[in-house]
Amino acid sequence: MTSRGDLESDIDPLDREAVDWVVRLTVGQLAESDRVAFEHWIAASTAHERAFAAASDLCSHMRHLELPTAAETFERTAAQRTADSGGNVVPFGAKPRHPAMSRRSFLGGGAIAASLAGGLMVVNPPLALWPSLAELMADRRTGAGEQQSFRPVAGVEVELNSRSSSSRTLGGHGLELIAGEAFISVSNAQQPFKVFASTAHLSASQAAFNVQMMAGSLCVTCVEGTVTISRGAYSEPLRSGHEIVFDTYGKVQKAKADEFVRLAWRRGLLVLRGTTVSEAIPQINRYYPGRLVLTDNSKADWPVTGVFHIDQIDLAVVQLERLLEVEARHLPGGVVLLG
CATH class of the missing domain: 3.55.50.30 (Phage tail protein beta-alpha-beta fold)
Incomplete structure (x- = not known):
């Protein structure tokens, strides 16, 4: 068995530098000094360009890494028995999904693989450069330019937007939105359907609403009916035509919803x-x-x-x-x- 120490000792210093630049470029805005430093670094030689290309390509591939879960196996089996149990991935374009990455290509990533082995992927991947452990363990996950629709339980329909992931909870009567965005329609459900997004809990018996998680903020837009939203000591019903935003600083903003903008992704x-x-x-x-x-x-x-x-x-x-x-x-x- 190859240990993490053995793997790291074999990594070319140039590969390490390439990994560092990929992460820095994707984590946020660059200072002018960083931009200039990067320009000098990548222009140093063709080896620098190749190292950066390899690091970027592998990170991009990691974003689409497919790992089967117990929930996926269960649902695929159930889909053979009833059409309602399955969900279809509908790409916006004609682009196929990336295939699963083999162990050989994963280890062949050198510095990237070492970083992942060190826990970077598990803890908090920079700007979704690759999936977090929670995303990999999700029941459902979409890549860039993909949507997915499914019914977790009778009377409830869920649409996942691009780069989103979710898992069923409460025996199908609940959904955890792990990342991204989802539109949920609850109609004639046997019991209130619950949605867990970040630190907020949503509950609805007859409603249609959109939940968006982006850059640390959470936005819930109610289109029909009423959704009860709870977060810490905060609890309030959100009625049709309104939305509520919890920003990264913990502030709460409630306003009239701009459904044309919020729900444009469904069109x-x-x-x-x-x-x-x-x-x-x-x-x-x-x-x-x-x-x-x-x-x-x-x-x-x-x-x-x-x-x-x-x-x-x-x-x-x-x-x-x-x-x-x-x-x-x-x-x-x-x-x-x-x-």
Whole structure:
């Protein structure tokens, strides 16, 4: 058996540096000094470019890693007995899902594999560069540009948006949204359906609502009926036409819902209406097969307005280039620098 120490001792220092740059580029906005340092690093030699490409490609592949779970095995077996038990993955485009990664290719990742073995994947992958352990263990998970619909229990329908994951709880009468976004319709259910998202608990007997988790915030939009929302000492019913947002600082904001914007993904669209660049990029990244990174912090608050087809999300990148008056730099592994 190869130990972690043996694996790390065989890693080329250049591979380690490539891993560091992939993580730094995807964790957030770069300072000007970081951008300049990266430009010098990758331009040093073709070996640097190859190392960065290998690290980026493997991280991208890890994002789509498929590991079978007991729940998936159970549901696939049940699907053969009744059509209602199965769920169909519906891609926005015609792109097939990435195949499962073999043990050989995983270990062949060198520095990346060592980082994963060290617990980086298990604890908190940077900006979903690869799935967390919770996502890998989820009953259902979608990749970039995919949606999935299923019925966890009679009277309840769930639609998962792109880059989302969930698991059934309470014998099918509950759902844990682990990451991403979901639209839940509850009608004629035998008992109230419960949704667990971050630290919030939602309960509904007759309702249709959208739950979005993004960049540490949680937004619940009620379209029909009433949803009861509880979070710590906070508990309040959310009625049709309204939404509530719990931001990263613990603040609660309740407002009239903009359903055209919030539910556009169900029509295959991404709608941005005066959205700041710093908020627009995570939304685009939900559908973009790579990763957009803003390198010019001075333009983070610039507003972006537009309607984009999710299966043509590249056009959103073009608009950002024009808006920011920059030329996007496309790096190996789907990393795109804006600024």
